[in-house]
Each structure stands twice: as structure tokens, then as C-alpha cells.
Amino acid sequence: MRDLEISNQELSDIAEEALGLAKSYWASLEGRRAYPSTTGEDTAELFSRPWLENGRGREILQDFKSIAEHARPGTGRFFGYVVGSGEPIGALGELLAAVLNQNVTSWRSAPAATSIERAVVGWLAEAVGCAGFTGSLCGGGSMANLMALAMAREAKLPANETGVQPCVVYASEQVHMSIPKAVALLGIGRKICA
Ligand SMILES: Cc1ncc(COP(=O)(O)O)c(C=O)c1O
CATH class of the missing domain: 4.10.910 (30s ribosomal protein s13; domain 2)
Structure with a gap:
């Protein structure tokens, strides 16, 4: 058997283990803090590791627990900003979609x-x-904002065929950071006209 091959039995065992980790996490959600108690130093120390030529094998799955300890859990108790629900049925759907890839x-x-x-x-x-x-x-808010701005520009000052024409995007000071990123990616220019 080549190194990268994995038997059906082993794959099945790993899948069980991964699902077990997910199920324990879901069962623990209500008891988790709204935001993890951690620091930049802690997470850097835990997760900045040398890259291993031979990998770590199956035990890497157990890292899920420490990652979860240093992650914001998807509960209804976080009001800092709008977050995705992390809906378990959605997560299972994502797994199946990833299986089909x-x-x-x-x-x-x-x-x-x-x-x-x-x-x-x-x-x-x-x-x-x-x-x-x-x-x-699309995959998330940043991409959605980029697509929306591209479509808005195409409707008013088409750029697809002949390139970008000078234009201005109006946004509040409080605008999400993905908007200036999208403006830069679209070649509009990020310089603020006060
Ligand atoms: C208004 C708004 N736009 C964009 C984003 C970025 O979303 P994502 O992290 O999915 O790219 C967020 C979330 O952080 C958001 O609240």
C-alpha cells in the first residue's frame, strides 16, 4: 500500500472519530463562554508549529479540542457583531458537499x-x-461585497470590456473592512475623498 492510501476501514474509523469530536462539541456548546478566554501569545504558542515532513497522522484530529477552546463558539450569546450560526445541520451538509467536492x-x-x-x-x-x-x-460576506460592488459598477460605469473608469464609492466611516478591500481589488482606488 502506498503511503497516501488509506483503507476503507481506517477511513471509516477516522470519520467516526471526527464525527465524535463534532458531536461532543455540539453537546458542550451551551456551557461554553461567549468568547474564548485566550491571548495572542497563547494562540501563537499553541498553533505556530514547525511543518512536519511526515505529518502527524490521526492524532492530529485531537487538536480539534484545543482549537475549539480558542475559538468563538456559535451560540446565541455573542452580540459583538453579526456571526454565522454554525448550524449543525448546515455543518453536516457542508461535510457532504465537501465529500462530493x-x-x-x-x-x-x-x-x-x-x-x-x-x-x-x-x-x-x-x-x-x-x-x-x-x-x-459565494463563500462569504467579503466575496459578496466584492461581487455587489463589481455589479453596481458594471451597471453604471462598465469596466468589463475596456477597463476601469474613474468612479467614487460612497460609504460611511463605519463600513465593514471588506468594502475598502473590495474597492482596492476592483482597481477603483481606496484614497478617501473627504
Ligand atoms: C457587513 C459585513 N460584511 C462582510 C463581512 C465579512 O464576511 P466574511 O468573513 O464571510 O468574508 C462581515 C463579517 O465579518 C460583515 O459583517
């Missing part, structure tokens, strides 16, 4: 996933009064 670039590459994306975007569009609109799902 599709490239959702086009129908050709991922027939089922592309059709599901179209259906879900359709539902979302309908929910916000934009029935019939199309779009793509």
Missing part, C-alpha cells in the same frame, strides 16, 4: 451542483422581490 464553474463540470445553485439563487431572488433574477452563491 464539485467545481461549480459550469453545468458541464457539476451538473447537479449547478442546478441546485440556480434553484437556491432563484429562491433567494424571489424572497427579496427579484423573481427571475439569476446569480451565483
